[in-house]
Amino acid sequence: MPRWRPTWMIVVALFAVMMTVALVRGAQARADGALMRADPERILNMPALARSALAQGHDGFVQHCASCHGAGGPNQARGVPDLTDGDFLYGTGQVAEIEQIVLHGIRSGDPRGWQLAAMPAYAHAKPYGAEPIPPMTPAQIGDMIQFLRAKHGVATDQAAAARGGKVYAGSGGCYDCHGNDAAGNEAIGAPNLLDDVWLYGGSAATLDRTFREGRAGVSPAYARVLTPVEARAIAVYVAHLARHDRQPAP
Numbered sequence: 434m435p436r437w438r439p440t441w442m443i444v445v446a447l448f449a450v451m452m453t454v455a456l457v458r459g460a461q462a463r464a465d466g467a468l469m470r471a472d473p474e475r476i477l478n479m480p481a482l483a484r485s486a487l488a489q490g491h492d493g494f495v496q497h498c499a500s501c502h503g504a505g506g507p508n509q510a511r512g513v514p515d516l517t518d519g520d521f522l523y524g525t526g527q528v529a530e531i532e533q534i535v536l537h538g539i540r541s542g543d544p545r546g547w548q549l550a551a552m553p554a555y556a557h558a559k560p561y562g563a564e565p566i567p568p569m570t571p572a573q574i575g576d577m578i579q580f581l582r583a584k585h586g587v588a589t590d591q592a593a594a595a596r597g598g599k600v601y602a603g604s605g606g607c608y609d610c611h612g613n614d615a616a617g618n619e620a621i622g623a624p625n626l627l628d629d630v631w632l633y634g635g636s637a638a639t640l641d642r643t644f645r646e647g648r649a650g651v652s653p654a655y656a657r658v659l660t661p662v663e664a665r666a667i668a669v670y671v672a673h674l675a676r677h678d679r680q681p682a683p
């Protein structure tokens with residue numbers, strides 16, 4: 434047996450392995466490039482790109498988001514919104530809007546994240562740092578609970594609800610953030626108070642806690658943790674969750 438043969442076979446085998454690695458890397462780089470170049474709102478309509486983005490996004494979601502967002506559903510005890518219901522605190526569920534939240538977060542400390550408003554703590558002498566909003570008395574808080582419960586047809590004291598309505602539109606300043614109609618404001622993340630989608634909950638006890646102590650939920654910023662490709666893939670996956678109401682990703 435000639436001695437050179439095994440050596441050459443090793444060289445050829447190594448070459449084949451290197452070529453394969455290069456081809457796979459090249460294909461991955463092309464897919465990554467396509468994901469970043471595409472119009473984010475059209476990715477879910479582009480089957481091949483959507484498939485790879487959803488697979489990568491699902492893995493990223495499990496690794497980075499599921500500790501709080503679980504399978505995407507709500508967790509009112511922790512103020513974690515339902516990402517599968519198509520009802521968004523911020524924006525309308527566009528991929529670009531979700532990507533902005535993934536990268537820069539909500540009240541995350543990242544100056545590019547959402548931090549335009551928070552729920553004031555009305556039992557405190559100075560309820561809100563950013564604006565001079567007066568505190569509410571315990572009686573006013575009781576009235577406010579009745580006012581909101583009346584919006585859901587479950588008030589027990591209509592006179593109190595009427596008094597609460599005056600505070601809502603007056604000294605409480607609620608209208609300023611949640612709107613005159615209480616339907617919320619997705620430009621500052623103020624929730625709709627009329628629908629049955631609760632961030633923290635609509636029981637009298639939970640509302641009492643919300644009014645007394647305020648609320649300021651945090652979604653962390655991942656700009657330093659994820660690559661732009663990973664962040665976009667996760668945003669595509671979350672947009673898909675919202676559009677396909679509780680259906681698992683392919």
Ligand code: HEC
Nearest residue numbers: 497498501512513514520521522523534539650651652653
């Ligand atoms: C530490 C817990 C935590 C982690 C981890 C987390 N989030 Fe959040 N997320 C929250 C909370 C709490 C809110 C609600 C913030 C608020 O009250 O405004 C939120 C809000 C959001 C929203 C806005 C929903 C809406 O209705 O507008 C999106 C989108 C979101 N998170 C996506 C993600 C993604 C994607 C990840 C992973 C990359 C992630 N979050 C990681 C806790 C978390």
Ligand code: HEC
Nearest residue numbers: 550551552605606607610622623631632633634648649650
């Ligand atoms: C400065 C803006 C601002 C004002 C004023 C304000 N809110 Fe809020 N409110 C918010 C924001 C922002 C949130 C969401 C907090 C979060 O995401 O953690 C919120 C949350 C809430 C919630 C929790 C809803 C849920 O789904 O669990 C209720 C209830 C509420 N506000 C009612 C009121 C009422 C009633 C008033 C007046 C007494 C009021 N808010 C005044 C900004 C405001």
